[in-house]
Amino acid sequence: MKNRPTLKISQIDGALSLKFSGEMTVYNLSKNQESIDKIDLSKLKHVDIDLYDVTFVDTAAALFVKRVEKHFITNSCQTQLLCDNNEILRTLALVEKKQEPLREHKRHSKKNIVEQLGKAVYKHYRAFLSFISFLGELFSANMRYFRSGKNIRYKEIAFEIYESGIKALGIIALTSFLIGVVVAYQSAYQLKIYGANIFIVDMLGLSILRELAPMMTAIVIAGRSGSAFTAQIGAMKITEELDAMRTMGFDPYMFLVLPRIIALMIALPILIFVADIAGVLGGMLIAYIDLKITVELFIERFSDVIAVKHFYIGIFKGPFFAFLIASIAIYRGLMVQNDTQSIGFNTTKSVVEAIFAVIICDALFSIAFTNLGI
């Protein structure tokens, strides 16, 4: 093949000749680079870069030729470019004109662990502060909101209760029913050994009403409505809908934030109530099948041993969990930056942080109630 690129290197005393030929393109540069790197520079005085036989040079190859030239000049050799092809000369000239000088990259010195730790802590501290400032703005919006009944947006609240409350009834009931079944099944096995069958009622009543139903409901709602809030508000931020609202004088807190928070605070206790019913039903079913405890007996025992306060405690947690889930979700939505990746990032964060916050809150309640003797 005539156009096959070749490089002939010949050296006579201090004079080196690099004779390129054929088509020089981006695909065949690395080989040439290798052979040039091998040349011993110590005795060189003069280098001829011979391009007479080259038929074509693309811009990458032109850059390469310039680099080779520079390489020899910096090693104190004289160079001479031999070329009579106008097109090649033009390409070389273009490259020379438009080339950005390669700046020395600043080497990132390896950060030491103290610096990394400090930066991480500071970042989290800033994120915490910005959440606190969100809460502050939320409460100041609250003050304005409740100043007159006219401001309360009943339609939006009703819509959100339907969206995140009523529509979630099915999944909440099913999840809770299955939790009731699982807990009853596992404990039935243990209780049978001791012949303490009837205590399944105490166990189920307490654990479901007090802890499991509120927790399961909060977790399902964090995944279901929390992520929806973040994504909705995040998308509205990207499309400038929030800015449009602000310029029209519609406070997003009043139109989007508070209705969602209030709606969830109303909906969650109702959902917990439904979860209570479904969970106890699930337990009742297993108690009948596995331990032969009839429905009548179960209910009689239930009303004897389970004080109504356990039910109230479970319901009481609802609005607190709802506030945490909704405010974290909306805060995350408002944190979305102008790219779609950040919706995904913030939605994930919203769900994880909401569930975490709910568990922490539950633990605090647990300690408080125990110390109060409730």
Place this chain on the structure above:
Amino acid sequence: MMGAAIEVQNLKTVFGSKIVHESLNLTINTGEIYGLLGPSGCGKTTLLREMVMLERYHSGNINILGYDLSAIGSEEAQKLRREWGVLFQAGALFSSLTLRENIALPLVEYTDLSATMIEEIVRFKINLVGLKRSDANLYPSQISGGMKKKAALARALAMDPKLLFLDEPTSGLDPISARDFDALILELRSLLGLTIVMVSHDLQSIYDTLDRVAIIDHKKIAYEGTLDNIKSVDSKFIKTFFGKYNE
């Protein structure tokens, strides 16, 4: 023309460690169509967002319709917001509402007009911006970019504002729609006596509609005035931007 609608004095804007504007001054008179021009990244849209109170500035002063933005209370801010309309670059129509509901929203929220009156106003605005009546029931996702801009303009005009802010009103439109939009803006100005502030890159639109312009370059105003003698200004941006255009 009477008095200034907007006055910007000694404005300074800082993002992180980057200074966007420094001692920037301009005056926009009542009733004129005023353009903010400049190379991309010079802070035109930022300036516009500062004027509509979406962005905070570092120091200096912006005065709009007699309200001083650096010391404005929330009640006054609310009052001021009803006196302007803003058209965002991509329209920013509320995606969960139809065009009719989008346009009716400020009327529903801020007035106690009857439903039929609001409907009548909405129909008029839809007609005014050149949309068809049948378009009113569509959602923003169902219409083209040009229609979105028209609908967003109708929404901005819903409360009959004195001031209209337009962020690149003709960008993303085909040339015919863009010229129609220019004609519409001129007509609206003469019909409603609006003061219009716009950011634009569209040369044709600039020459067709603007009364006066401000060129922002290197953090300051490089030129403020009419387009007639703009070519005599010594600025690289003006030379390249206006150089080839023959009136």
